[in-house]
Amino acid sequence: MEAIADGLFTETADGPRLIGSRCRQCGTVTFPRQSSCARCTSTDVEEHLLARRGDLWSWTVQRFRPKTPPYVGGPETDEFEPYGVGYVELPGECRVESLLSVADPEALRIGMAMELTLLPARRADGSEAVTFGFRPLAEGEQ
């Protein structure tokens, strides 16, 4: 399945990784990658693959269907399925905004361990694709 956009994430032997950038001058990490550093204004930046695991920094559940455009989602005639959204803090790197694999408020709490995964998505032309998301780690996985 194709990615929702080029340059956002890549498949590795360990699983998917987000593609960010790292400033060679001050070490600041951003996602998605960009050509300069928002902290020190340097343009000396390099590509940097982000850590796969982090902690849930905050979250919400999107309970109404966002307007199209820009949202694509499933056909508008389908019943809307709420989805989880959160920021996951990747230690020493950055906090990434992301879809979550769960939309149950009882299953989400700030500080819980999360891991990068891929989730189904849809492009504006209706074709299916994958995007990145984070899923809670079970206790045995941590």
Added chain:
Amino acid sequence: MSAAAASVNGSDDVAIVGAGLHPFGRHEGVSGLEMAAIAARAALADAGLSWEDVQFAAGGSDAAGNADTSVSVLGLTGIPFINVKNGCATGGSALTTAHAMIVAGEADVAVVVGFDKHPPGAFNALPEEWGIGSWYGETGLMLTTQFFAMKIQRYMELHGISNETLARVAAKAFVNGSRNENAWRRRPLSVEEILDSRMVNDPLTQFMFCSPGEGAAALVLARGGRAREIASDPVYLRSVAFRTRKFGSFEVYSPSIPVEDGTPPTAEAARAAFEGAGIGPEDVDVAQLQDTESGAELMHLAETGFCADGEQEQLIAEGATEITGRLPVNTDGGCLANGEPIGASGLRQVVEVVRQLRGRAGERQVPGEPKVGFTHVYGAPGVSACTVLSR
């Protein structure tokens, strides 16, 4: 940035001598530009001036057209009129511009106007216009409601704010709105009704959110030396400050944020406004703080310096931010009761403070002759404008 007047009544001071609104809400058949002209005329009538007296104007909307085209109905007098389009800071930016022009000696009398007209439902900003890839919108991340929900979710966890407190903020807004003939939502709602309404973005329910709407607000500004000739009760614009985000602050439409926390633009703008005015938060008698949802009002209370993080739980329980409390906040019902026509919101706040400081706020008048007021707007992608006003 914050040009301030250390003294009041000097020739370099800037005063507000007229304030006007077009009612907020839904107004089928009335264009945004027509609302702008109605608000501008109301402000001029309040000042006892005509459009021909105006030497400079600034204004704007986010989605309802170019402010300067309103001259075709206000009058083609040839004055410089600067269009401003700056998201939620549109009104604040227009005010900053007019203030600076008066201070610079380019005009003695200026008009600022903000207006907007949005369709029902959440804003649907396009990521490409905000420097983000289209994937961000396609996958359902381009929503201001999500941002505010996640910001207050974490804030509640860190600082012990309860869901009841969120609901109390909204209940206060609707009570105040019920006393405001220009507000959109004028039916008081109980804390229970607000808590039990549909969950929209956890932890925020339907009645904790404001809605995009329609309306217009306008002000007439005059150089201090002329202000008393024009108006018997001018309100001095002691300072106006506008800031954008710094590294590390958590902002709307951010695919990632740094692990290092930075100062939010609200805190920077508020500090600059207070410093510029030589007035502190403790001196303020009435404040209007951006309340696009009830959590925003709580967090902005702390970011603007009116309380410490976490103190809101107690303040709200005590009724401190009600009209009869020690720091009345959003006395006209705020965005929650007025809705959010983006371009008009920031100036609506100033209009309300002007009315309160002149003692002309009717049923919602803050008792005890308030002398100092404060306004604050915040918006995407991390902008804030604040003013300090005094009699």
